[in-house]
Amino acid sequence: METCDVAVVGAGLAGLQVSRLLAERGYRVALIDRKASIDQSIHTTGIFVRRTLEDFSLPADCLGPPVRHVRLYSPARRSLDLWSSHDEFRVGRMDRLYQRFLNRCICAGVEWMPSSQFIEYTRLRQGIIVRLQQRARSRLLRTKYLVGADGANSRVAAALGLDRNREWIVGVEEVLESVPLDGPPIFHCFLDPQIAPGYLAWAVHDGEQVHIGVGGYAARFDPVRELKQFRASIRDLFDFSTAQFVERRGGRIPVGGVLRRIANQDGLLIGDAAGAVSPLTAGGLDPCMRLSTFAAETIATYLETGNETELASYSGDLFRARFVSRLCMRRAIATVESRALVELGCAFFRLPIFYWIAWHVFFGRGSFPNLRPLTAREPLVS
Numbered sequence: 190m191e192t193c194d195v196a197v198v199g200a201g202l203a204g205l206q207v208s209r210l211l212a213e214r215g216y217r218v219a220l221i222d223r224k225a226s227i228d229q230s231i232h233t234t235g236i237f238v239r240r241t242l243e244d245f246s247l248p249a250d251c252l253g254p255p256v257r258h259v260r261l262y263s264p265a266r267r268s269l270d271l272w273s274s275h276d277e278f279r280v281g282r283m284d285r286l287y288q289r290f291l292n293r294c295i296c297a298g299v300e301w302m303p304s305s306q307f308i309e310y311t312r313l314r315q316g317i318i319v320r321l322q323q324r325a326r327s328r329l330l331r332t333k334y335l336v337g338a339d340g341a342n343s344r345v346a347a348a349l350g351l352d353r354n355r356e357w358i359v360g361v362e363e364v365l366e367s368v369p370l371d372g373p374p375i376f377h378c379f380l381d382p383q384i385a386p387g388y389l390a391w392a393v394h395d396g397e398q399v400h401i402g403v404g405g406y407a408a409r410f411d412p413v414r415e416l417k418q419f420r421a422s423i424r425d426l427f428d429f430s431t432a433q434f435v436e437r438r439g440g441r442i443p444v445g446g447v448l449r450r451i452a453n454q455d456g457l458l459i460g461d462a463a464g465a466v467s468p469l470t471a472g473g474l475d476p477c478m479r480l481s482t483f484a485a486e487t488i489a490t491y492l493e494t495g496n497e498t499e500l501a502s503y504s505g506d507l508f509r510a511r512f513v514s515r516l517c518m519r520r521a522i523a524t525v526e527s528r529a530l531v532e533l534g535c536a537f538f539r540l541p542i543f544y545w546i547a548w549h550v551f552f553g554r555g556s557f558p559n560l561r562p563l564t565a566r567e568p569l570v571s
Contacts, residue, residue: 193217193300195488196319196332198307198345200227203460203477204338205290210485212297216492219330220291220299221321223306227291228284232340232440233474234362234400235281236393239552241475242279251286252279253395256374259551263535264381264528269544273552278376280395281474307344310335312455334488335456338481341441343462346448349455352505354464356445358388358471361412362402363420364435369428370396377426378551379419380531386410387523388471390419392426398435399427404442404471406523412439442471446516447480447508452487452500459484463505468512468519470550480508 197208200222208220224230237247255276261269295301306322319330337345346353379390386409393400401423403415420429441461448464451457459465465480466473487503509516525531537543 190318190329190331191219192331193219194332194492195219195334195336196221196317196330197336197338198222199338199340199343199460199462200224200287200291200301200303201338201340201460201477202233202287202290202474203462203465203481204336205287205294206478206481207336207338207459207485207488208299209290209294209297210482211488212294212299214485214489216489218294218299219302219332220294221302221305221307221319223304225304227287227303231283231287231436232438233283234360234391234393234402234438235283235286235474236400236472237279237281237474238472239275239277241478242276245478247281248286248289251282251289253282253397254374255279256376256393256395258373259376259378261535261538261547262377262379262381263532264383265532266379267532267535269535269538269547271548271551275552277552278393280393280398280400282398307339307348310348310455317455333492336484336488337456337458337462338460339462341443341461343458345456346458346462349453349458351453351456351458352448352450352464354441354443354445354448354461357441357443358404359407359412359439359441360388360402360404360471361416361437361439362391362400363416363437365399365401365429365432366397366435367431367433368394368399369431370394376551377423380535381528382526382531383528384410384415384419386526390415392423394427399432402438409526442466442473444468444471444519446512446519447476447505449505449509451505452503454497454500457484457487457500457503467515469515469522 194216196219198221208218212218256278257273259271308320310319321328337343374395377392385403386405388404390403443464451463459481460477465476491499538547
């Protein structure tokens, strides 16, 4: 039977990061994913915010040009422009970025186990036995600790008896290339409960790629149909005559805030599995990086000491206290179904105080809290 110190289930950004950090500390890490290839079925839009770009060193060739301009649209398509003097967003080329992360993991000694589905685990006196399904055969892996990085509907969370996401929106987007850009890169955001109930529709053009998407509560819309109609409705903004289709992405986005119970003596959760997504903006890349970094430190300390009290700081209750206002705003947004009410709200954004609030939502540096001081930019990949 194969053995390792830590078994990480899920090779998204969270799983890749925690695997590398632990391997670089000298731990034997197995990275498990049901996909055959790291760049298959990517779900995230991949929009990195300024705080992440400043605190973590990401490879420039895996990022699109910077975006400083946001244009916000009401249901009646009245627009409001928001500008920043900083490079606020960069859209990741996620297939390339994931491959770079994986290469770094392998160089650090991580065992890559693709085409492997997590089935269950059993605690024995000698450790944990994880059962995987690889095509037509089962595979057993002995480990000391288990990490769930397997998305919003986490099988690992269920197996560990930890909390699970109960509130999410669904999103779908298309990525296009060879679409002309007239002017600087721009992030178009559309607030319309008919197109995107409880969230927004977006079109990000950074000069190289266009990401067009819709998101909202699944019970209130058909995302694929709305995406098609939304794309047709913005032909006055983009010339799609030369567009080349790259891929379509989609998936669940948890918006209920960080879950309360996300760790126990057998394992812990990171990324979407832990609900580490902003309840208000549904941004998850910055929380993913920060929580995964903290998770690696927590796991290392726990394995070194064997003291379960070391896991107490890895508690969703501690994190949720920082997001009370965003959770309240999420509850309020979820109830709004009237286009007229949203139109009125967008009109308020033109007033100075509300304009500042809108500016702060898009450009503010509030995100997942730093769980330890960052004295220098974290080296994620070289």
